[in-house]
Amino acid sequence: MASPKNEGFLTEEQRETLRIAAQNAELLSSSPRSPSKTGIHEFHEKGKGGGGGRSPVAGARHVRRTHSGKLVRVKKDGAGGKGTWGKLLDSGPDSYIDPNDPNYDSGEEPYQLEGATVLNPVHDYKKSILTIIKEYFSTGDVELATTELRDLDSDEHHHLFVKKLVSMAMDRHNKEKEMASVLLSALYANVISSAQISHGFFMLLESVDDLALDILDAVDVLALFLARAVVDEILPPAFLTRAKKMLPKSSKSLCVIQTAEKSYLSAPHHAEFVEQKWGGTTHNTVEEVKKKISVLLREYVENGDTAEACRCIRELGVSFFHHEVVKRALILAVEIQTAEPLILKLLKKASEEFLISPSQMAKGFSRVSESLDDLSLDVPAARVLFENIVNKAISDRWLDPSFCKSSGTDDEKRDEGYDKSRKYKEAIADIIREYFLSDDIPELIRSLEDLAAPEYNPIFIKKLITLAMDRKKREKEKASVLLSALSMEIISRDDVVNGFIMLLESAEDTALDILDASNELALFLARAVIDDVLAPLNLEEINSKLPKNCRGRETVSMARSLVSARHAGERLLRCWGGGTGWAVEDAKDKIIKLLEEYESGGDIGEACQCIRDLAMPFFIHEVVKKALVMAMEKKNDRLLDLLQKCFSEGLITIYQMTKGFSRVKEGLDDIALDIPNAQIKFQFYLEHARQLGWLLPTF
Secondary structure, eight states, rough: OOOSSSSSSSOOHHHHHHHHHHHHHTTTTTTTSSHHHHHHHHHHHHHHSTTOOOHHHHTTTEEEEESSSOEEEOGGOOOOOOTSOOTTOOOTTOOOOOOTTTTTTTSSSSOOOOOOOOHHHHHHHHHHHHHHHHHHHHHHHHOOOOOOHHTTTTTTGHHHHHHHHHHHHSSOHHHHHHHHHHHHHHHHHHTOOOHHHHHHHHHHHTTTTHHHHTTTHHHHHHHHHHHHHHHHSSOOOOOHHHHHHOOTTTTTTTHHHHHIEEEEEEEETHHHHHHTTTTTTTTTTHHHHHHHHHHHHHHHHHHHHHHHHHHHHHHHOOOGGHHHHHHHHHHHHHHGGHHHHHHHHHHHHHHHSSSOOOOHHHHHHHHHTTTTHHHHHHOHHHHHHHHHHHHHHHHHHHTHHHHHTTOOOOGGSSSSSHHHHHHHHHHHHHHHOOOOOOOHHHHHHHHHHHHTOOOGGGHHHHHHHHHHTTTHHHHHHHHHHHHHHTTTTTEEEEEEHHHHHHHHHHHHHHHHHOOOOOHHHHHHHHHHHHTTTTTTHHHHHHHHHHTTTTTHHHHHHHHHHHHHHHTTHHHHTTTTTTTTTTOOOHHHHHHHHHHHHHHHHOOOOHHHHHHTTTOOOGGGGGHHHHHHHHHHHHHTHHHHHHHHHHTTTTTSSHHHHHHHHHOOOOHHHHHHHHHHTTHHHHHHHHHHHHTTSSSEEEE
């Protein structure tokens, strides 16, 4: 019976047994096997009777259970002997893994760790961009570099691309420096965000001390890159001020910023100076390659060294442009008949050595075939001579026999419609070239009216832009200005849409002659939207009418990105030098002066004439914007009369008026800092404009 002093129903002996069992369970809690009843009893008996009268607790401290469930005694404190670390609970000398044990677990067998490759996305990204940059410096293909960088799908690491591109260009020639700046400008907003570009340039500033060890003029070169980025509007001017505060005062990075500010950005006409510092646009490289090809072919005809000619072709490093080698070689063979055997020998050797690929060879032959009409004007027998060359090339098996089938003349091309189209193309080519020389828009309009072929207006647009793309910025700007003028005179918006569709469908062929054709076309598209020649929705319409696998779709996407970028209007208006040669800032100054003169009591007719003299119909929205802001500041609604007069005379279109109101609406928060009642005044002007029909219904 239990003692009355004790609570519960256990005897003293039972309580002692329970206490020892609890201690054993706590001691063996780390073992993977639960102690059996036999083990506990055996341990209890040894602790109670053996060990020289030691207490059960003391005996329990030096007992461990093996993997097989056996209880073994270990040394005091678990030591493994003199000068050794103690063993783990189940790693005593008597411990072993017995496969025949009912508790055997194969997972307890000894195992060996094997190394595995640790993924490092930053390392992989750096390796990828190194290949992209090297290939870009070799080919100059902005579109390819853009596509490859976008395909990496690592937007968070693009600041590393900025740093690597600039640091590699710094150690190369002016050509690569210019190419790097052009690529950064092309990637801005479309692929690389403004924040990533700023981050990349800040990393360059931080590492300028290291760069100076290998590049002696690193400070000046990086300063010029900074200035160029500011001029190209991919870095805000405020970046320089912020960077000054964050950089150590003792580093060369501060010298870089000071050089950029004082030597480049503060100089008169600094934009033009900085843009031309490395030789201007990389489009000149195409002309350089063409000249080199002509020179090496002439030298080959003189000396007949085929191996040397092949080496020169290889050193050009433009495998994608080898069709130009084929074209010029064939033309040379037609013009100088004595050179034909040498030319055939060279092309055959280049084909056999895989220096010129079969596709490039076929493209070269196709281009000559397409220009045979023009070539026949200088060499009457050009067609016969070319056909003989084709037959020899096919018989020698270095030209694909399918070329004859693909280049066969269709009977349909000889019909009356084809002849009329061909004559129209010849006529407009002369008209456009004359316009590029004279800048006489009225004369060009009269010439187009004399042709009396409005159904060919899309062809005119295609020809105009194609000829401009292969020329300098001056002609590109003139082409955009002409499009803006013609859109209000004789060319409809549908004509412009169809013209751009034709351009984009033939973009791959255009790129054979103009390496950066895709980027140029994107700028023309975006500029047409800014000039109100096209509406933003027209870009979607154009995209929907292009084939699914057409490269033109990427061009349209690029144009959309350019239009939606920050400060797109000013940026695109300056992409080729501004309206008729003025800087945008000069045009803004002229607008402010004419508005101030009119507001102070000037003649409305004189003000309209000044606006007309600007000759920038695509920039008239700035007149609307500044007139509204000035009306708020001066509290003089007389300026609204000027807008009404201009609108009634067609000086300001409904699109330009709507755009001007939109720009004021977007900047109302800033305007309200100087004009507290700006919101109220704008609502009044808005209602006034709607009553007079100035604005599009969608506004």
